[in-house]
Amino acid sequence: MKKKFVLACAAALICAFGFAQTQKANYALAERFSAKKVNQMVFSTQISPNWFRDSDKFWYSWRTPQGTHYYIVDPAKGTKTEVFDMDRLAMQITEVVRYPFEGKHIPIRDLELKDDKAFTFSIISGLQNERDTTYFRYEIASAKLDTVAKEKDKYPRWASIAPDGTFGVYAKGSNLWVMDSTSLRKAAKDEKDSTIVEHRLTTDGIRQFGYGYGNYAGDTEADSTKRHYPGELVWSPDSKRFATMKWDMRKLDDLWVINSVNGKRPKLETYKYQMPGEPGSKGYLYMFTMNDSRSGASFKQIKSQAFKDQEVSLQSARRTAKDNYLDYWKNEWLGDNSGFYLVRQSRDLKRLDLCWVGVDSDSTKTVISERERTYVEYRTPFLIGGGKQILHWSERNGWANIYLYNNDGTLVRNLTDGAFHVEDILGVNEKEGYILLSACGVNKDENPYQMHTFRVPLTGGALQQLDMNDMDVLSTASDDVKYFVANYSRVDWTPAVALFSAAGKRISDLETADLSLLFEAGYKFPERFKVKAADGVTDLYGAMYKPYDFDSTKVYPICDYVYPGPQVEANNISWSKGFTRTDRLAQLGMIVITVGNRGGHPNRSKWYHNYG
Numbered sequence: 001m002k003k004k005f006v007l008a009c010a011a012a013l014i015c016a017f018g019f020a021q022t023q024k025a026n027y028a029l030a031e032r033f034s035a036k037k038v039n040q041m042v043f044s045t046q047i048s049p050n051w052f053r054d055s056d057k058f059w060y061s062w063r064t065p066q067g068t069h070y071y072i073v074d075p076a077k078g079t080k081t082e083v084f085d086m087d088r089l090a091m092q093i094t095e096v097v098r099y100p101f102e103g104k105h106i107p108i109r110d111l112e113l114k115d116d117k118a119f120t121f122s123i124i125s126g127l128q129n130e131r132d133t134t135y136f137r138y139e140i141a142s143a144k145l146d147t148v149a150k151e152k153d154k155y156p157r158w159a160s161i162a163p164d165g166t167f168g169v170y171a172k173g174s175n176l177w178v179m180d181s182t183s184l185r186k187a188a189k190d191e192k193d194s195t196i197v198e199h200r201l202t203t204d205g206i207r208q209f210g211y212g213y214g215n216y217a218g219d220t221e222a223d224s225t226k227r228h229y230p231g232e233l234v235w236s237p238d239s240k241r242f243a244t245m246k247w248d249m250r251k252l253d254d255l256w257v258i259n260s261v262n263g264k265r266p267k268l269e270t271y272k273y274q275m276p277g278e279p280g281s282k283g284y285l286y287m288f289t290m291n292d293s294r295s296g297a298s299f300k301q302i303k304s305q306a307f308k309d310q311e312v313s314l315q316s317a318r319r320t321a322k323d324n325y326l327d328y329w330k331n332e333w334l335g336d337n338s339g340f341y342l343v344r345q346s347r348d349l350k351r352l353d354l355c356w357v358g359v360d361s362d363s364t365k366t367v368i369s370e371r372e373r374t375y376v377e378y379r380t381p382f383l384i385g386g387g388k389q390i391l392h393w394s395e396r397n398g399w400a401n402i403y404l405y406n407n408d409g410t411l412v413r414n415l416t417d418g419a420f421h422v423e424d425i426l427g428v429n430e431k432e433g434y435i436l437l438s439a440c441g442v443n444k445d446e447n448p449y450q451m452h453t454f455r456v457p458l459t460g461g462a463l464q465q466l467d468m469n470d471m472d473v474l475s476t477a478s479d480d481v482k483y484f485v486a487n488y489s490r491v492d493w494t495p496a497v498a499l500f501s502a503a504g505k506r507i508s509d510l511e512t513a514d515l516s517l518l519f520e521a522g523y524k525f526p527e528r529f530k531v532k533a534a535d536g537v538t539d540l541y542g543a544m545y546k547p548y549d550f551d552s553t554k555v556y557p558i559c560d561y562v563y564p565g566p567q568v569e570a571n572n573i574s575w576s577k578g579f580t581r582t583d584r585l586a587q588l589g590m591i592v593i594t595v596g597n598r599g600g601h602p603n604r605s606k607w608y609h610n611y612g
Helices: 002-022 027-032 035-039 086-097 181-189 516-520 606-610
Strands: 058-064 067-074 079-082 108-114 118-125 132-139 145-148 167-172 175-180 233-235 241-248 254-259 267-272 282-290 297-302 311-314 339-345 351-358 365-371 382-384 389-394 401-406 411-414 421-429 434-440 451-457 472-477 483-490 493-501 506-512 527-532 539-545 558-560 591-595
Touching: 067 506, 086 118, 086 132, 086 145, 167 181, 175 181, 241 311, 282 311, 365 389, 382 421, 389 421, 401 421, 421 472, 434 472
Parallel strands: 451 472, 558 591
Antiparallel strands: 058 067, 067 079, 108 118, 118 132, 132 145, 167 175, 233 241, 241 282, 254 267, 282 297, 311 339, 339 351, 351 365, 382 389, 389 401, 401 411, 421 434, 434 451, 472 483, 483 493, 493 506, 527 539, 539 591
């Protein structure tokens, strides 16, 4: 038996050597599809809708070989209007900056919508050694273009700003500090302004056991006078309270990295790091209550310990499109003015609790518990009914589904209950009583990784698919969840974008990616396939990439491109212009395949993901 095995190996090596001697890598064909050249042939493939603050309208940009264009879409009217006459805009800008531009080549930067009525943007112009920046405001209704002063940050980025915008908290020297909005605005202009007033909130923080640092690397800041963002900190909606973590890193040993790009000589940097088998950091949860003048605070420790070496994650409320128009990043806690939610998880990831902390309490209350013999994954809960009910994501039945709970922890009903994977809640329209969610594996005749957009009643019931079949769909919903934008494609299908209503009406086709130059260069789509795993039962899905000059009479080596981690599989489902590891590799003269594996992607069953 051993002799036969040796002979078989020798024969395989001889064949491989013979092939290597007769086949030459086609570097010229691979070079034709380098990342740089593909980016010169393919431009926009998806849109990211920028929703208006006070309506369901949105704007987006789209780039083709004819340049970049900007559009405003009104879903209620079903209209798409171009924002700028690009040729006219180029002429107006040229007159102002005295440097020539044309419609296809306007380097618009920092484009922002203001008050739903105007856009601001900047233009860099001039020769390389004489460049300067000009700032503009463009009125949508009148098409009037004016120059404006540079809009500076109103708040420094190292402060966590209260939701009402009147003050902010930051870390300095292992402790927490506070400034009112007047001093924060001064600091945004000049941190050394002598008229800035700051107040110290804590005095008990020490190095490696202070406030404002996460539990990953500890306090690596040598300068105790430097202000920085206070890490994990969430606010009550009324700005009267905030919660934060304080991590004890003192028992963790040091680890080092050499920074070779900081200055003329390499610099040794030290940080805290937990190795396998070593004790970890210990977290302490605190709730602060600001005084009326916002110059000080009382605080208390919240008893949250349930598991040894547990992780605690303070949950944040979902951001809305309106939040994007604030002058600061608003980070409200998930909850209301009476309390907030957190998630704690055991170090082995097998136990997870969603907990409630009331503002008048000094301990946590477990609302929902998850237990697994492998590990528990979770998504941020979604609150409805003014916080009286919770939409909870769980894999407890072997598939990712949505469960409706009362806030006292009683299960009301399963909102979804099937052998499929719910990825995320896109939004909830409580007035009309429905949820939009993304899920895959519902359509049993499709590739189970292909994501779709569904509507489900809050009272429970069957899922209603709203988008197109046999596509991988990435959707974004409006704040009121009446409309959504669907980016869709397949690995063998040109990407496109459509606008839908929450009832499933296809309002308009917005864009289709222009791949014409790519096809002119010889591009061909990969081929999808389905095979059985080693057990002869489990379906695996993949894509095959052939040389664009493929000759069916020749023999080609096969390269299986894999990603061995359990977070994802290296198997493209939608089309992408990231060719390097697949399409371009195949052009050297081989067949490249990507295929799923048991124990790989989390978007199938829990059994599939946890295999092995």
